Amino acid sequence: DAKTTQPNSMESNEEEPVHLPCNHSTISGTDYIHWYRQLPSQGPEYVIHGLTSNVNNRMASLAIAEDRKSSTLILHRATLRDAAVYYCILRLSHGSSNTGKLIFGQGTTLQVKP
Amino acid sequence: EAQVTQNPRYLITVTGKKLTVTCSQNMNHEYMSWYRQDPGLGLRQIYYSMNVEVTDKGDVPEGYKVSRKEKRNFPLILESPSPNQTSLYFCASSSMGTVAGNTIYFGEGSWLTVV
Numbered sequence: 001d002a003k004t005t006q007p008n009s010m011e012s013n014e015e016e017p018v019h020l021p022c023n024h025s026t027i028s029g030t031d032y033i034h035w036y037r038q039l040p041s042q043g044p045e046y047v048i049h050g051l052t053s054n055v056n057n058r059m060a061s062l063a064i065a066e067d068r069k070s071s072t073l074i075l076h077r078a079t080l081r082d083a084a085v086y087y088c089i090l091r092l093s094h095g096s097s098n099t100g101k102l103i104f105g106q107g108t109t110l111q112v113k114p
Numbered sequence: 115e116a117q118v119t120q121n122p123r124y125l126i127t128v129t130g131k132k133l134t135v136t137c138s139q140n141m142n143h144e145y146m147s148w149y150r151q152d153p154g155l156g157l158r159q160i161y162y163s164m165n166v167e168v169t170d171k172g173d174v175p176e177g178y179k180v181s182r183k184e185k186r187n188f189p190l191i192l193e194s195p196s197p198n199q200t201s202l203y204f205c206a207s208s209s210m211g212t213v214a215g216n217t218i219y220f221g222e223g224s225w226l227t228v229v
Contacts, residue, residue, distance in 0.1 A: 036220075043204050043220030044204070044220045049217070087156070100145060100147070100164050101162070102159055102218070104159075
């Protein structure tokens, strides 16, 4: 079965980069890698997603290993507002079609220290 | 504003009393899904729907029913709730395509306690 594995928690200092790892060794060729974050008492919100190539947006960067068995979410300069639980998610595909199934990791709680 | 709206947000109910948690989205999304979130277990998918009248089981469907009669609505039904269904529930939606990369929008969650 598809699975993602993340560290339970990480700490960072404010204004420093943060690298959040995720292992997804069971990923299939067309499964997408998504990252979401969840603030207390809120639903998860989108951060970034990718398939094979590294991706950048205004929030973060996503580095995907060449074999796609792992990925790293990079927050370039952590702020106190980035303190949240970060989820690595596989959105499963069958061929080129979306199966509708999502596999969540356990999430990494990021603590940002001033 | 793009929204996924769940109701009720908080509910305490008794064992065996049927309840429905509604979910509505205003983005004309084909895909909708329900999750439950429990301490130490993270988020787990209950049911999902790829389009109207098309639903399928996720990882933890036991004790739940869903229906998708309209594109915008995807209610979660607990026919006979039990205490082990006490949890935080999230509804989500996204557009569909031939690829699996579309952004998923989550509701704010519904806290359900079954006593």
